[in-house]
Amino acid sequence: MNNSALDLHGIKHDQVARTVENFVLLNQDQIPLEIICGNSQRMIDLVISVLDRIGCENYERIDYGTIMIRKL
Secondary structure, eight states: OOTTEEEOTTOOHHHHHHHHHHHHHHTGGGOSEEEEOOSOHHHHHHHHHHHHHTTOOEEEEEETTEEEEEEO
16 A cells, blocks of 8 residues: 555544544645545544544545545
8 A cells, every 4th residue: 555545444433533634644745645444434424524624625435435635
């Protein structure tokens, strides 16, 4: 996996906010960024909550468990 993708499989829900925020902010120069959430709606909701909180302007769900960030 390259630096522009984050796979959240194995990450606990209480670690998602910090993990996603760090990934997005540290890799913002490599957009588009891909976040693989898996099939958990709770995980998807947590990721979207973080993206909204940090002011991510453009992201989309490209598959059920994958979110692609196009612009911060």
